[in-house]
Amino acid sequence: MSIDHPAPPPPSGPVPYDKPLALALLADMLRIRRLEEKAAELYGAGKIRGFLHLYIGEEAVGVGVLHALQPEDNIVATYREHAHALVRGMDMGVLMAEMFGKREGCARGRGGSMHLFDRTTRLFGGNAIVGGGLPLAVGLALAAKMSSEGSLPQGNLLSGAVGGAVKQRITACFFGDGAVAEGAFHEAMNLAALWQLPVLFCCENNLYAMGTALERYESQTDLCVKAASYNMPARSVDGMDVVAVHRAAEDAAAEVRSGAGPLFLELRTYRFRAHSMFDAELYREKAEIDEWKSCGPIHTYSGRLKAEGKLTEEEFLALDAAAGAEVARAVDFAEAGTWEPVADLLKDVHTAVGAAP
Amino acid sequence: MSRHLNYREALREALREALTVDPRVFLMGEDVGRYGGTYAVTKGLLDEFGPERVRDTPLSELGFTGAGIGAALGGLRPVVEVMTVNFSLLALDQIVNTAALYHYMSGGQFSVPLVIRMATGAGRQVGAQHSHSFEGWYAGLPGIKVLAPATIEDARHMLAPALADPDPVLIFEHTVLYNLEGELADDCTVDICSAKVRRPGGDASIITYGGSLQKSLQAAEILAGEGISAEVVDLRVLRPLDDATIMASVAKCRRAVVVDEGWRSVSIAAEVMARIVEQVFYELDAPVSRVCTEEVPMPYARHMEDAALPQAGKIVAAVKGLFA
Numbered sequence A: 001m002s003i004d005h006p007a008p009p010p011p012s013g014p015v016p017y018d019k020p021l022a023l024a025l026l027a028d029m030l031r032i033r034r035l036e037e038k039a040a041e042l043y044g045a046g047k048i049r050g051f052l053h054l055y056i057g058e059e060a061v062g063v064g065v066l067h068a069l070q071p072e073d074n075i076v077a078t079y080r081e082h083a084h085a086l087v088r089g090m091d092m093g094v095l096m097a098e099m100f101g102k103r104e105g106c107a108r109g110r111g112g113s114m115h116l117f118d119r120t121t122r123l124f125g126g127n128a129i130v131g132g133g134l135p136l137a138v139g140l141a142l143a144a145k146m147s148s149e150g151s152l153p154q155g156n157l158l159s160g161a162v163g164g165a166v167k168q169r170i171t172a173c174f175f176g177d178g179a180v181a182e183g184a185f186h187e188a189m190n191l192a193a194l195w196q197l198p199v200l201f202c203c204e205n206n207l208y209a210m211g212t213a214l215e216r217y218e219s220q221t222d223l224c225v226k227a228a229s230y231n232m233p234a235r236s237v238d239g240m241d242v243v244a245v246h247r248a249a250e251d252a253a254a255e256v257r258s259g260a261g262p263l264f265l266e267l268r269t270y271r272f273r274a275h276s277m278f279d280a281e282l283y284r285e286k287a288e289i290d291e292w293k294s295c296g297p298i299h300t301y302s303g304r305l306k307a308e309g310k311l312t313e314e315e316f317l318a319l320d321a322a323a324g325a326e327v328a329r330a331v332d333f334a335e336a337g338t339w340e341p342v343a344d345l346l347k348d349v350h351t352a353v354g355a356a357p
Numbered sequence B: 001m002s003r004h005l006n007y008r009e010a011l012r013e014a015l016r017e018a019l020t021v022d023p024r025v026f027l028m029g030e031d032v033g034r035y036g037g038t039y040a041v042t043k044g045l046l047d048e049f050g051p052e053r054v055r056d057t058p059l060s061e062l063g064f065t066g067a068g069i070g071a072a073l074g075g076l077r078p079v080v081e082v083m084t085v086n087f088s089l090l091a092l093d094q095i096v097n098t099a100a101l102y103h104y105m106s107g108g109q110f111s112v113p114l115v116i117r118m119a120t121g122a123g124r125q126v127g128a129q130h131s132h133s134f135e136g137w138y139a140g141l142p143g144i145k146v147l148a149p150a151t152i153e154d155a156r157h158m159l160a161p162a163l164a165d166p167d168p169v170l171i172f173e174h175t176v177l178y179n180l181e182g183e184l185a186d187d188c189t190v191d192i193c194s195a196k197v198r199r200p201g202g203d204a205s206i207i208t209y210g211g212s213l214q215k216s217l218q219a220a221e222i223l224a225g226e227g228i229s230a231e232v233v234d235l236r237v238l239r240p241l242d243d244a245t246i247m248a249s250v251a252k253c254r255r256a257v258v259v260d261e262g263w264r265s266v267s268i269a270a271e272v273m274a275r276i277v278e279q280v281f282y283e284l285d286a287p288v289s290r291v292c293t294e295e296v297p298m299p300y301a302r303h304m305e306d307a308a309l310p311q312a313g314k315i316v317a318a319v320k321g322l323f324a
C-alpha cells in the first residue's frame, strides 16, 4: 500500500558537537518524551483534563531550535507547547501542576496544558487560537527593535537591556502548518518583513492540521514559497533530525540577531500521537505513522551518538532514568499541590493597582 | 483660565503630550502618518516624531492590533488607531482572545498596557458599513476598559490615564464629535472610572454617552422650557460602569431614560436598565425607558438615517412618557 506522506530517510551522519551539548540535546528530547507519555497516562486517569496536545515525534524541533536561542530571547508558542516550556527552563513540577489545574502551576491553574506562560524564561504563551501568536511575536520584536535602537528606558524586565550591551533580542515564534492558512500568518509575515523585525518564524510542519492533510487545505504546499513571497529568507529543514534543526536554527538566529530582518524556517516533522486526546485518527494510515516512527528523533539520534562513540548504552539508560525520575517528582509535586480558593476567582482579571506591568 | 479648541485638536494635543513625555509611547495604524489620520487627528505628528513613532501600517487590522499587544508585552506603550469600529471586527480575535485575557490566563504574569482608539457612530450618511456602534459589544468583555469621551475635556485628558493603566483600554470617538468646539479649562483633570453629571436636574435622569450626549443636553433644554428638570448623566466609561453615579441620579430623580446609539437589543442601554432594576427598583416612580437606534442596518438617505438614530425629539418624548 502506498503511503500519502512518505517519511524522509532516517537522519544520519556525524554529530558535530562535543559530548556535553550532544547529550544535552538527547536529554531534553527524553525529558519531553517521558513527560508526555506520563501526561497521556494521567489524562486517562482523569488527573489532566480538557485538551491535551502531545509533541511526541516532534521533539527534535523544539529542542533543536530552543538550544540555539539565548535566555533573553522571546518565545511565542502554540497549544502544543509542553516541550517549549520545559526546554526553556520551566520546572517540570510547575508544568505538571499547571496541567493538573493546581495553584502551584505556572499560571496558577488558570491556563492548563494549552496556556503555559513563564515570565522568567520569556515564554509569552501557550496560544490556542491557531495563528494567534504570530502578530504578538511581531509586536514583541518591534518592541525589542525599538528598545535596542532607541533611547528607551532600560531595566524593566520586559523591555530591559540585554546583558547591558546593546544586543538584539530576537523573538522565536512557533506555529503549525495549519496556521499558514490563516490571515494572521500573512499579516504577520508582511509586517515583520516590511519593518525588518527580528522574528524567527518556526513552522512546525507535521503535515496535518487536525485531520486535514496539508495538500487538502493549501493550494501551494511548499511553505517556503509563501514565506519567500514576503521577501524573507526561507529554509526547509528535516525536523526529525535534531542536529539539522539545531544547526539551521543557530544560523538563522544569528542572521536575525544581526539585524537582517525576519527569517522563516519550515521544520518538517510528524506527530506520532493523535492530534489531541479526542482524535480517533480516521484520516491517516497506521503504515504512514510507522514509517515516520522509523525515523523517530530520539532513537536515530542516540544511534548516531553510539556509532560515533559519544554515548554508551549505560549513559543512555542513565539519561532515560533521570528523565523518568524527574517526571515522577513532577507528578508528586503536582499531586501535593493545592487548589486555588474559589474566593480568588475574580483575582487578576485586571492588573492589581500599583503592580508594574 | 480656559481656551477654545475642538475635539480633534484636543485628541491631537493628548497624543502629542503622550509622545513627548514617554519615549515608550508610539502610534500605529492605517494612514496615521503621511495621510495625517483618517479624521486628521494625528495630522502633523509624523513630522514632529518621525516614522518610528508615528507608524503607518498596511491594511492589516488583525496584524497590527496583535503587534500592538506584543509591543505592549515587550515594554512599549502603543496607541493603536483602528480607522473605525467596523474595521475593528477584523481585529476582534486579538482583542478578545489575547489582549483581554492574557493577564488572567497567565496567572497574573503578563499585563497588556495597550490603548486602542477608534471612531464610532453614525450621522454622516456613510452607510451601513461605516456607521454602526459596536462599543457595547466590547463593553461586555472582562479584562479591558472601554472609554467614550464626549466632551473636549475628556478628549484632551482621557488618554494619559488610559496609557497609565496597565491593562488594555479601548477609546471610542464618535465621528460627529471631531468638529465639536468648546472651552477647555487649563486646570482640569479627569479620571477613567466615573460617570459625570453634565447637567443637574431633579425630575428625570437621562443617562447617555458619546455621540448622544449633545442630543441629550438639547433634549434637557427643551424639557426645561416645558417645566421638566432633566439631569443628564454622561457615562464616559462603558466598562466598568460607574453604578454609584447612575444610581444616585436615578434615586434622586425617580425616573430614567437611557439613550444609546447602539441597537437596543443586548445594548449598553439594556445593561444600564438591568442594573437600575437590580439596584434602585423601589426608588422608581415609572418604568425605565430607553431611546436607541432602530434595529436596521444604517440607511444612507439623510431622512432615513435621522429616523433610525436617537434624536433630541425622541428623548423628549421618552422623558414625557415617564410622567404619563
Ligand SMILES: Cc1ncc(C[n+]2csc(CCOP(=O)(O)OP(=O)(O)O)c2C)c(N)n1
Binding pocket: A080, A128, A129, A130, A131, A175, A176, A177, A178, A179, A180, A204, A206, A208, A209, A210, A275
Ligand atoms: C482559529 C482557530 N481555528 C480552529 C481551531 C481548532 N484547532 C485547534 S488545533 C487545529 C489544527 C492546527 O493545526 P496546525 O497549525 O498544523 O498545528 P498542529 O496541531 O498540527 O501542531 C485546529 C483546527 C483553533 N484552535 N483556532
Ligand SMILES: [Mg+2]
Binding pocket: A176, A177, A178, A204, A205, A206, A207, A208, A209, A210
Ligand atoms: Mg500541523
